[in-house]
Amino acid sequence: MKNIYFIIPDFGKSLTGGTIYDDQVIRELKKSHLSIKDIRVSPKVSSITLLRKIQLIPKHNTIILDGFLANRLKKRVINNLKILVHHPCSLEISNNQMKNIGLYFSERRAFNMADSLITVSKHMKSVLLKYLDSQKNICVAYPGIDDEYYNIKPDCTSSNILSIGNIIPRKGYHFLIKALSEVNYDWNLNIIGDHNLDINYFNHLKRIISKHKLENKIKFLGVLGKDSVIKEMKRSRIFMLLTQYEGFGMSIVESASAGLEVITSDLPVLREVLKNSNTEFVDAENSCQISDLVESKLNSKNIPQEFSEKKFRWNSTSKIIKASL
Structure with missing residues (x-):
């Protein structure tokens, strides 16, 4: 055989x-x-x-x-x-x-x-x-996409923002932190991912956080198991990842499937796989556009539409x- x-x-x-x-x-x-x-x-x-x-x-x-x-x-x-x-x-x-x-x-x-x-x-x-x-x-x-993600009910009243992806330049965390520093609304960002893959980049992010005095608003949670990731999704409202390149974008699609409001980069592959989802596509370098969008979502009382299509x-x-x- x-x-x-x-x-x-x-x-x-x-x-x-x-x-x-x-x-x-x-x-x-x-x-x-x-x-x-x-x-x-x-x-x-x-x-x-x-x-x-x-x-x-x-x-x-x-x-x-x-x-x-x-x-x-x-x-x-x-x-x-x-x-x-x-x-x-x-x-x-x-x-x-x-x-x-x-x-x-x-x-x-x-x-x-x-x-x-x-x-x-x-x-x-x-x-x-x-x-x-x-x-x-x-x-x-x-x-x-595992069934557990489709069964999540995120907290639509929360001001928590979630980002998932290893701490490497391609994931665009420097763009994300800059955009959030311009948001005139209460928010908290939790980042899930390994920060040991590129220590220089991780230290660069910490300097940006310090420059904008965001130490109390941004937490790096490290690598988490699926149960802990789902727990963070449940207590969040928005998922953001201003990634520069993806083959598919697993964490982004999982978050959309979980019902989070997604803000991510306008990439052809993400347009392909996130069709019919509650996703806003942005220019990762346009911090003004992104900060306005985040403020609008956090101020909104609307319940986001669920991404019910279980095609993956x-x-x-x-x-x-x-x-x-």
Whole structure:
């Protein structure tokens, strides 16, 4: 019997949308009686170590390699190779891949060596097509949203604002703090995410907070489990993330599904996945527009419309991936 080998980065206690996706897909595929074996490697694994692990996998088995590791792949492998791309790492700091040209060409080489690709949104499929030298099958398998999020009733009278995402520049927390510093209304911001991934950026945010004297209004809660995240959602009214780039935007869609009023960046992928939700799309750098919008929402007595469309299911995700194998 052929096996499917998932090779995925192990970020330890840090949670990313990609980590959640990989773990859920593995869990769902095992339910369908496929022989799944997962291989966890360091996010900093070397090209040589990654190749050795791949070479230990018997021939004629299928490998699904998390796209975070793709730039480490230097040689074509004999197995059926699929690369699961949440978003290219070369777009982590800019939506212009030429800003990190070495990483771009490493990923481009790897994507072209794969037999096929899997990704998480139609927009990301269009992005990946630009990396390919020739036509290749790209399967779109949206992430799922757990039922618990649809059953949340947020506090519509609260002045609490929630943001979820690791503390890295791409998530745009510097834009968020600046915009909130201009809000003339009582508010509190709780941020869930790992602040150890980029200490320089975290310290930069703390300096911005100190400059605007917001120490008593902004809390970094660190990495929280699902139950604690849901608890924070229930006591919040607004979700904000002025992200610069997303492959899907897991925490944003979860928050919209939970019924929070969402303010986020105007990105094509977010327009795609948040269609029919209670979401306001903004220019992340327009602090005046954003602060006015926050004030309006906090002043409003209207009960937000629920995002009732349950179109994102993990069993659907796994079925699509299974069909592509």
